[in-house]
Amino acid sequence: xxxxxxxxxxxxxxxxxxxxxxxxxxxxxxxxxxxxxxxxxxxxxxxxxxxxxxxxxxxxxxxxxxxxxxxxxxxxxxxxxxxxxxxxxxxxxxxxxxxxxxxxxxxxxx
Amino acid sequence: xxxxxxxxxxxxxxxxxxxxxxxxxxxxxxxxxxxxxxxxxxxxxxxxxxxxxxxxxxxxxxxxxxxxxxxxxxxxxxxxxxxxxxxxxxxxxxxxxxxxxxxxxxxxxxxxxxxxxx
Numbered sequence: 001x002x003x004x005x006x007x008x009x010x011x012x013x014x015x016x017x018x019x020x021x022x023x024x025x026x027x028x029x030x031x032x033x034x035x036x037x038x039x040x041x042x043x044x045x046x047x048x049x050x051x052x053x054x055x056x057x058x059x060x061x062x063x064x065x066x067x068x069x070x071x072x073x074x075x076x077x078x079x080x081x082x083x084x085x086x087x088x089x090x091x092x093x094x095x096x097x098x099x100x101x102x103x104x105x106x107x108x109x110x
Numbered sequence: 111x112x113x114x115x116x117x118x119x120x121x122x123x124x125x126x127x128x129x130x131x132x133x134x135x136x137x138x139x140x141x142x143x144x145x146x147x148x149x150x151x152x153x154x155x156x157x158x159x160x161x162x163x164x165x166x167x168x169x170x171x172x173x174x175x176x177x178x179x180x181x182x183x184x185x186x187x188x189x190x191x192x193x194x195x196x197x198x199x200x201x202x203x204x205x206x207x208x209x210x211x212x213x214x215x216x217x218x219x220x221x222x223x224x225x226x227x228x
Binding site: 045 | 169211
């Protein structure tokens with residue numbers, strides 16, 4: 001299974017908006033609306049942020065939003081805050097009945 | 111309150127075996143898909159395996175197929191991962207997670223570290 005493609009790093013200043021892309025294929029992201037996003041701070045377990053492309057998990061700030069177009073999913077963080085600095089991972093269901101993660105994106109708040 | 115606690119990791123030589131455990135409280139493992147996800151040191155997340163609600167269907171990533179076995183014990187409310195013929199590239203933190211939906215892992219444990227080295 002090939003990992004989904006994410007940029008290695010994205011940065012922004014406090015208050016700005018950033019978007020993280022997650023590119024797959026017609027056998028995963030393009031075929032299903034089962035894409036989720038996770039946030040991971042150093043030394044911590046991942047935390048669910050967005051499920052099923054665009055649904056914010058309970059307790060997640062509305063500054064986080066998800067979308068999808070064709071084979072690419074995106075996570076947008078608006079009003080960037082220092083606490084948003086973390087690694088972010090996308091994941092998609094695939095036609096093989098399994099799931100595949102993206103390589104991860106390190107978000108830096110300048 | 112939901113809590114997942116992994117155990118069983120450790121230092122093992124290539125070709126060795128371990129059994130990882132995940133004790134669950136706050137929900138019944140038999141009511142959810144459950145997964146193992148790992149993370150090599152300094153690397154990204156990799157899904158390893160999941161077991162269906164019925165417990166009759168298991169899926170594995172290509173890299174562990176034939177070497178790892180996922181199982182659960184409803185009476186002990188626990189999830190397991192037997193890892194065999196270990197390779198250095200199997201090293202990392204192994205997390206168990208509740209799989210609420212296909213890609214929705216809503217509760218995670220703290221992880222258990224497996225180190226494969228000669």
